[in-house]
Amino acid sequence: MISSAPQALKPRKRPQQRRASATVDAIFEATIQLLVKDGLSQLTTTRVAERAGVSVGTMYQYFPHKQALIYAVNERYLDRLAERVExxxxxxxxxxxxxxxxxxIDTYWHTKTEKPDVTRALYRSVVEMDNEALISAFAVRTDAAITAMLASASDNDGSDARSNTRTLVTVIFGAVRNSFERGHSGEVAEDLRRQLVIMCRAYLDRHGR
Amino acid sequence: MISSAPQALKPRKRPQQRRASATVDAIFEATIQLLVKDGLSQLTTTRVAERAGVSVGTMYQYFPHKQALIYAVNERYLDRLAERVExxxxxxxxxxxxxxxxxxIDTYWHTKTEKPDVTRALYRSVVEMDNEALISAFAVRTDAAITAMLASASDNDGSDARSNTRTLVTVIFGAVRNSFERGHSGEVAEDLRRQLVIMCRAYLDRHGR
Amino acid sequence: MISSAPQALKPRKRPQQRRASATVDAIFEATIQLLVKDGLSQLTTTRVAERAGVSVGTMYQYFPHKQALIYAVNERYLDRLAERVExxxxxxxxxxxxxxxxxxIDTYWHTKTEKPDVTRALYRSVVEMDNEALISAFAVRTDAAITAMLASASDNDGSDARSNTRTLVTVIFGAVRNSFERGHSGEVAEDLRRQLVIMCRAYLDRHGR
Amino acid sequence: MISSAPQALKPRKRPQQRRASATVDAIFEATIQLLVKDGLSQLTTTRVAERAGVSVGTMYQYFPHKQALIYAVNERYLDRLAERVExxxxxxxxxxxxxxxxxxIDTYWHTKTEKPDVTRALYRSVVEMDNEALISAFAVRTDAAITAMLASASDNDGSDARSNTRTLVTVIFGAVRNSFERGHSGEVAEDLRRQLVIMCRAYLDRHGR
DNA sequence: AATGAATGAGGCTTCATTCAT
DNA sequence: GATGAATGAAGCCTCATTCAT
Known part of the structure; x- marks a missing residue:
């Protein structure tokens, strides 16, 4: 779990019955759909509830406020992404x-590209202030996994692992996001991915392997 | 001017007299300050006007809606950034x-780092829908400048310039933003910048120079 | 029973079994505690049920609405108070x-003072509309008892008993409440009680004994 | 001014123009009417604005929240009452x-009796928590005036003025309120007022004049 | 008989925008 | 031109009450 969620953003209660769990899933799904369709600024609690097919009241039984909902959606998304990276x-x-x-790069890229509109929508929604906790939790988790992986490299040359990991991670994650922001797709995106691989490999080679 | 600005977002009139221009500047300044202090979601037209020392009415003389204001602030910022890059x-x-x-890398990095809180605040405020036009206009402009520059390289080997430029730009801009999001600073940020240089040089070298 | 309770406010069923009665008591207790802690405006049926350790559903078995609950709590309180007076x-x-x-005066004062916060909390909660019925029922009952008592006075001089009783009752009950509102306590409250006695005695004496 | 109003309850801005002042008066008037008609629990900001003939927005320009409105209404009422007492x-x-x-007694009684329904409505509305500040401010002010008056009595015998004032004030104010709660009126109320005078006189006499 | 999830009307409040002064 | 009071739609959220399990 990524959740070092600030108290205020924690879900109100975890769904315990099957029905409740379905409800929560519907809410998540509705939120994402609306985020994709209209963006964060058009997302209202009423609309989410409506599309999820539940009453506002029910929604508030699981999420103490709108923020917590956005938070939870992103948390789940990043959780899954982090799992794949790990x-x-x-x-x-x-x-x-x-x-x-x-x-x-392949894993990250493909995961992000699977549902590009969702990716784009969430990239935008995370910007909201307190969600930074999420981002940093995600960073910690992936950094650890990647550092461990690189340390086990068959051609590990003992150069500064911390710095290398940080650089690679920042470049890869950053480039992917930027690519989304620029609306790359199809051929262009594919080329960029290849180039990114080349660049990272060159970086590692240059570094004395 | 970056402006391929959607008509609706254009300022109602361009400031032409000295006084008007001072007013607009005050509004810009106020907006940025509030964006830095409280974030986009707390930014209200009333507060901007108040801090800028003008009445709401006056503000609406220059910006037909809030969106236009945000838009203009980002436009100005990106304009300046693009100028430096050019x-x-x-x-x-x-x-x-x-x-x-x-x-x-140096130019971009330093410009972003000069006022990190402003950079951060604006990164966040761009999220708003229509500002995508801005981002892409900025991309077009910098891409052109960088492509031209690289084409003139003394060691230009004629390899695919379009792809190279795109890769470098996406990586650099993306990495910088990601670094901001992760809250890097001081030593860490500096190291990252150096590594980024190394990586990009390695990329160019590998590519057949 | 004080109840000339409007039909709508009557508890749905009178608790008859031991267990039921325990439940009702728990609900009363919880209500009073919450009233003391947070006041009427923060009192929700959910919170009462929670604190009483029963489900909302169960609570609604005994009290058809929130009003009925408040009503019943005050009714019980005033019942006991009236009993002591009698x-x-x-x-x-x-x-x-x-x-x-x-x-x-002693009886009334001490009863009110025993749990001052409860007294205060209930004084506040009675404000609710329909509870006026309660107040007047209480008035009728105590007036009767006091009138009867005074009629039996060894020094009864036959002066207008109705008027005398009314005056004494209004003054005593009113003064006590006012004293509460002003937050008198300790020395001050004690002195006030003594003065009140003096005043009432003076009134009776002056009236021709 | 009674106002040692807790910051949170202060009006947002004092009406400065003639028009604004009329607006505020209309809001006050509407509030009182609704309080009289339906009681505090039915008082909604929408209804007040509606009846006052202004928009909610306007109302919120003068009162930061509902509480502040209730507070202000009571403040004005108690201010006037205190003035008359003084x-x-x-x-x-x-x-x-x-x-x-x-x-x-005459002054207090008549003031309260002029608009008995308003009196009753406000008695009820003051009960809301934070308005206690009001009550105590009122108490301080009237106590001072009454103490000063009694000290100047031509037949002042130097007995404990503090205690005497407190007793008289508590009894008078308390009795009047209680009389309202019991719904006395006409003959009954008039008799009570006379008896109250008799009682207080008796108290003063007994005390050694 | 008890439970507590679900409901949804309706309350409070904000804030972009207008327009009379 | 500038001002800022007024507007009111619309958002968020609560909570009394119901009813399927």
């Missing part, structure tokens, strides 16, 4: 660093 | 590509 | 009127 | 104490 990191333990990074 | 590009015409990229 | 009145039958009034 | 106190300086008290 899985990739585990999978590539002991391989050459270059291959690791390529795998990492 | 200047750097002009300045380094004909030099080795590696030096060009290093200069580019 | 007991005092019975006890002092046939004594000098001055002593009667002193005893009455 | 006037009476000034007027009767140097007279016999018994006459003073009779005058005081």
């Amino acid at each position: 899985a990739t990191c585990r999978e590539w333990q002991g391989n050459p660093a270059g291959d690791m990074v390529e795998a990492l | 200047a750097t590009c002009r300045e380094w015409q004909g030099n080795p590509a590696g030096d060009m990229v290093e200069a580019l | 007991a005092t009145c019975r006890e002092w039958q046939g004594n000098p009127a001055g002593d009667m009034v002193e005893a009455l | 006037a009476t106190c000034r007027e009767w300086q140097g007279n016999p104490a018994g006459d003073m008290v009779e005058a005081l």
